[in-house]
Amino acid sequence: MRENIKVLLVDDHTVVRAGFRMLLESQPFIGEIVDVERGEMACQEYSRFLPDVVVMDLSMPGIGGLETIRRLCQQNEDVIILVYSIHDEAIYVERALQAGAKGYVSKNSAAEVLATAVSVVAEGKKYIEAGLLPEVQDVRHNDTEQLHAVADALSPREFDVFCLLAKGLSAHDVAAELCLGYKTVANYNTQIKNKLNVSNAAELAHIAMRLGLIKTG
Amino acid sequence: MRENIKVLLVDDHTVVRAGFRMLLESQPFIGEIVDVERGEMACQEYSRFLPDVVVMDLSMPGIGGLETIRRLCQQNEDVIILVYSIHDEAIYVERALQAGAKGYVSKNSAAEVLATAVSVVAEGKKYIEAGLLPEVQDVRHNDTEQLHAVADALSPREFDVFCLLAKGLSAHDVAAELCLGYKTVANYNTQIKNKLNVSNAAELAHIAMRLGLIKTG
DNA sequence: AAACATTCAGGAAAAACTCCTATTTTATTT
DNA sequence: AAATAAAATAGGAGTTTTTCCTGAATGTTT
Numbered sequence: 001m002r003e004n005i006k007v008l009l010v011d012d013h014t015v016v017r018a019g020f021r022m023l024l025e026s027q028p029f030i031g032e033i034v035d036v037e038r039g040e041m042a043c044q045e046y047s048r049f050l051p052d053v054v055v056m057d058l059s060m061p062g063i064g065g066l067e068t069i070r071r072l073c074q075q076n077e078d079v080i081i082l083v084y085s086i087h088d089e090a091i092y093v094e095r096a097l098q099a100g101a102k103g104y105v106s107k108n109s110a111a112e113v114l115a116t117a118v119s120v121v122a123e124g125k126k127y128i129e130a131g132l133l134p135e136v137q138d139v140r141h142n143d144t145e146q147l148h149a150v151a152d153a154l155s156p157r158e159f160d161v162f163c164l165l166a167k168g169l170s171a172h173d174v175a176a177e178l179c180l181g182y183k184t185v186a187n188y189n190t191q192i193k194n195k196l197n198v199s200n201a202a203e204l205a206h207i208a209m210r211l212g213l214i215k216t217g
Numbered sequence: 218m219r220e221n222i223k224v225l226l227v228d229d230h231t232v233v234r235a236g237f238r239m240l241l242e243s244q245p246f247i248g249e250i251v252d253v254e255r256g257e258m259a260c261q262e263y264s265r266f267l268p269d270v271v272v273m274d275l276s277m278p279g280i281g282g283l284e285t286i287r288r289l290c291q292q293n294e295d296v297i298i299l300v301y302s303i304h305d306e307a308i309y310v311e312r313a314l315q316a317g318a319k320g321y322v323s324k325n326s327a328a329e330v331l332a333t334a335v336s337v338v339a340e341g342k343k344y345i346e347a348g349l350l351p352e353v354q355d356v357r358h359n360d361t362e363q364l365h366a367v368a369d370a371l372s373p374r375e376f377d378v379f380c381l382l383a384k385g386l387s388a389h390d391v392a393a394e395l396c397l398g399y400k401t402v403a404n405y406n407t408q409i410k411n412k413l414n415v416s417n418a419a420e421l422a423h424i425a426m427r428l429g430l431i432k433t434g
Numbered sequence: 435a436a437a438c439a440t441t442c443a444g445g446a447a448a449a450a451c452t453c454c455t456a457t458t459t460t461a462t463t464t
Numbered sequence: 465a466a467a468t469a470a471a472a473t474a475g476g477a478g479t480t481t482t483t484c485c486t487g488a489a490t491g492t493t494t
Binding site for chain 4: 435436437438439440441442443444445446447448449450451452453454455456457458459460461462463464
């Protein structure tokens with residue numbers, strides 16, 4: 001295991017920088033820690049401090065997390081970046097890794113997980129927190145381009161049913177509305193939830209909302 | 218100025234708890250600090266630890282921040298709660314204060330601001346970060362009234378279940394989350410839908426959305 | 435034409451929901 | 465302090481919904 005790992009912390013929230021610092025300082029394998037509050041500063045500080053690992057948040061003002069990853073990678077292709085984020089969604093993990101990150105942990109993780117992740121990526125391995133990776137192959141769920149995903153995944157008739165279910169109609173209501181048998185709608189219901197990878201009507205509503213199909217007021 | 222202020226930290230993110238702890242520990246006027254990761258735990262811990270100030274995030278899984286404030290206030294009307302949040306929007310500030318919080322600071326604030334806020338509220342004053350207060354009058358009362366309508370109609374526990382169901386959890390998930398039997402949740406589910414006069418989870422989601430209890434992206 | 439997707443729906447089993455009842459705890463009122 | 469009301473919890477039984485499998489009719493693509 002690597003010793004004396006130099007860490008560059010990048011986060012715009014003071015409390016989070018302080019927190020990470022505290023968690024890391026209690027680990028024996030951690031060396032010097034420098035923290036900065038924006039991606040731009042990270043790029044400058046990187047070439048001066050030459051950390052072994054860069055630990056950063058994805059969502060930051062300024063150039064943001066993803067662009068920071070790209071720039072750091074351009075500066076030095078061997079840079080080791082560990083991303084942590086409130087976003088558990090696969091699409092973020094995917095993008096971060098694509099941009100050049102070597103690890104990804106959720107902000108909800110326990111202290112040990114965060115420390116472990118640092119030590120693992122410092123050794124040159126990848127660290128993607130359990131539960132995040134499996135979804136990567138999966139749906140681009142929660143994507144901004146979800147409208148297309150939905151439109152692609154659902155047949156026209158399924159989409160009709162989806163809209164009504166998401167609006168809050170019962171399967172019987174939908175059947176009446178579309179002049180279909182109840183069983184037909186019930187089966188569509190199941191089918192739609194499978195295709196969109198959700199398990200209940202509330203989640204359908206969420207998707208519809210995100211797609212702007214439902215006006216929130 | 219108060220000395221030896223006992224603080225109860227409530228946040229679901231390990232790093233944030235650690236960060237706040239670090240920032241506060243460096244202040245001479247801060248005494249013992251206890252941290253918990255959820256609102257439910259805060260309510261329990263409060264009566265045991267009897268902190269001078271409760272410092273908490275608004276957005277948490279489980280019963281969430283607002284409901285936690287209400288419950289703490291009910292437990293002890295003199296409780297001093299300082300809220301910090303990524304949400305700078307006036308509506309959140311207003312709701313938090315209405316629920317019983319004594320202070321509100323943004324998560325982006327500098328370390329000194331956070332520490333100062335704790336010491337100010339500990340003295341029994343209010344502390345609303347500059348820049349947040351002016352907008353408070355600006356709030357539309359519509360949503361807040363609806364929130365009260367829901368909060369009035371539902372008992373606290375029903376409200377907990379409502380939030381989770383509206384978020385898209387199944388009855389089984391909710392049961393696991395709140396450590397209840399499935400049947401209990403199933404029965405609450407029925408009860409909640411009756412009280413809110415809706416007939417399915419999608420409509421619950423709509424209501425939660427309108428109330429701003431669900432972040433749409 | 436053959437292969438495939440789409441629309442529609444029935445049957446059977448599994449799961450979820452509803453309604454009723456009941457115990458325990460907590461609050462409120464007299 | 466006792467009585468009353470409200471809330472939290474959950475079991476049982478019956479009903480409804482969902483799921484999964486299957487299949488026919490229609491249309492479309494290669």
